[in-house]
Amino acid sequence: MTDEGNREGAGPLTGGALTRARVLDAAARLIGTVGLVKATTKQIAREAGCSEAALYKHFRDKEEIFVRVLRERAPRLAEAIAELPARAGQGTVREHLEAVVLVAVPFYRQSFPMAGGLLASPELLAAHRRRLDNAGPHHVSSRLADYLRAERRLGRIADVDPDATAMLLIGACFHRAFLEVFYAGEGPADVLRPGALEDFARETVRALLGGIEETAG
Structure with a gap:
């Protein structure tokens, strides 16, 4: 590396x-x-x-x-997220969110072995938390929410809760990474759907932006 x-x-x-x-x-x-x-x-x-x-x-x-x-x-997730609010109104929301997924999943996948040991040691976790001060993992979803809030003000996304939307996307990435680490290529054939990360990013963002509720008429 x-x-x-x-x-x-x-x-x-x-x-x-x-x-x-x-x-x-x-x-x-x-x-x-x-x-x-x-x-x-x-x-x-x-x-x-x-x-x-x-x-x-x-x-x-x-x-x-x-x-x-x-x-x-590890993949630079915090940096990628921090740059997003300044990009509101540029490109497409879909492109920006797919880029987040493509960074977030590898980041969490690589972080799990380290985070597992950290969470298993209360003393080490407390020391790590103190050293981070206020720069903890919550900044990933909060900065993503800031970006979505800016896009909402520009009228480029619907009037939805930016914080809840950010948590949905980051949560999906976290779970995808967990499945990859847990099964390590030895799970059922259909454990990862969509299979390719690029397909996962595209379909997850499509579901997030389009919703799953059937439209009237």
Whole structure:
């Protein structure tokens, strides 16, 4: 997952930057295999090919590593959502919402192994919550609601509750990601419908915008 030689306009990572990137990559791999609680800093350092002392030059503790993995190694959901309100009135609402789905599902899919360990440890969860201050996961749906509210003011969507609509879309993405992680390709053939993520995005947004109530006449 390291972008050592693939960063646009920049050379390969070296020195401390390379060590930091390798630590994050190693942490992401271990959290996905052994879980957050069992992934110790010693294991992460060994997987990254550095000493534990070198690891602590870049991160205060495992909690900070977890936060940085989410922010730098997972699909950038928060950033994608934060940009939406400024795009109200541009393009189509359908295109914007489908783009959200295409980022949100991979984000939640990648986050589940990390979040599972976090939720299983009340102490770690409390520490994580304090460190986030007010920048918690609720911002995903609230910022999406801000975008929908702006589109409603422009008359581009119906007079529906933006907060409820945002929760419906994000909830659908969350459940889709959960099914993918839970079954890991070993579930019933019809467990994921629509099968392809692009089809899921298109049909979910279509149902959300069009509704399912039969029209009169």
